[in-house]
Amino acid sequence: MEHKNLSLTLKVWRQKNSKAQGGFETYKIDGISTEMSFLEMFDVLNEKLINEGKEPVAFDHDCREGICGMCSMYINGRPHGPWHGTTTCQLHMRAFNNGDTIVVEPWRAKAFPVIRDLVVDRSAFDRIIEAGGYVSVNTGTPQDANAIPIPKQKADAAFDSAACIGCGACVAACKNSSAMLFVSAKVAQLANLPQGQPERATRALNMLDQMDKEGFGSCTHTGACEAVCPKEISVLNIAKLNNEYLGASLTVARD
Amino acid sequence: MSNGNFFTSSVGRKSIMGATGFFLISFLVVHVAINSLIFINIFNPSDKGHTFNVAANFMATNWVIHIMEVVLVLGLLAHAATGIRITILNKQKRPVKYAIAPTSSTWYSRSMGLLGTLILLFLVVHLRDFWYPTKVAEFVNHDIDQFNTYQVIVAAFQNPIRVVIYLVGVASLFYHLMHGFQAAFRTFGLVNKKYFSTIQCAGKYFAIIVCTLFALMPILTFIGLIK
Ligand code: SF4
């Protein structure tokens, strides 16, 4: 791949805090290597801003290797930018051309309020997981590794669903700000495993109720989520979740 | 323990959409099948709409159909009311809009509210044109036996404006079905890896076949092939 240096115009959402009215700031930036990641480009921008005595742009990141789900930039109308199945931290500047204008916004959803600049509060996801996205186990001696047989197909399906990193891009891309892809990935993962069976019905009910309470929208099956998910979580998980929820609604007495 | 209510939960509301959607789809099958009897007149002009009128009069007077008519209206109202509610609720979930709106899905899957509204408006015109006159004939003039639905249709589609309105209505229905058919299956979890593409395909073909047949009626009448 040929190496180039890019000059870019960035339009970045700046917002002091959750209460403040935000707005776009425009920055010109030169000498961006096509080998850099998108976040490294922001590091360069922030160094420049600090040297000029200005506030750097706040943005979320942690692992920078596509596994933690912290990075969350909405780039040119797409969560995580133009590359398919890629997190913002794994997006590289060779995806752009010299002279491009790049518009960067935070995830936008009622349930994901902006904390500052490009950082949003995704603790709603934590509360959804707390509502049922786990299996309860008694402590004691660990079981033998192969004591519980799991068919290979089920294990594979559970593994695919478990790939969700909780980044929230699905919510960001959805016209309804629905968290169904995220919720369904966890419900489907545990519904496929024997360890998930005892809490299977209440899990689906409680996680979905929590999703509604947090202010996420309902799923109208546009498939926008799957298209932007960095882990390529399938919308079939949502069909499975619906199935689980409907079945549980019929069988579990709720108070 | 959960304290949610199924019918006000997001999945519950969607289930109402799916169930009424399936019911309305079954109505469309009956509607398009009976209407297609009109095409007999292209191949056999001596029929003069007779076959179609027999079927239409049966549908207009049979008491089982009358009951189904009421169920149909209720189903349609439930579908429309729930759809409007879902659309409004979902819109509130993103108070601050993006400068660049996301486009990683088809335009029609994102526009079900708009398409549904167009269909509803079209239905007002459509019922005024064809349903209302048969009711007047049946309950006011008591001459439904002499009522020539076929002639009413042929006369109505001489008007180019009406033809255009009908084509817009059918186009809205087409895109509504392109998304709605498969979405209903997905709402009930009636898809898996194996059948997903089959259901999507079936939805597309269903929309194409039904809407082509509906669209052909005003077009062929207007250009004089049905007369
Ligand atoms: S489903 Fe995909 S887009 Fe949604 S949170 Fe999980 S990894 Fe991110």
Ligand code: FES
């Ligand atoms: S920073 Fe961890 S996934 Fe991007």
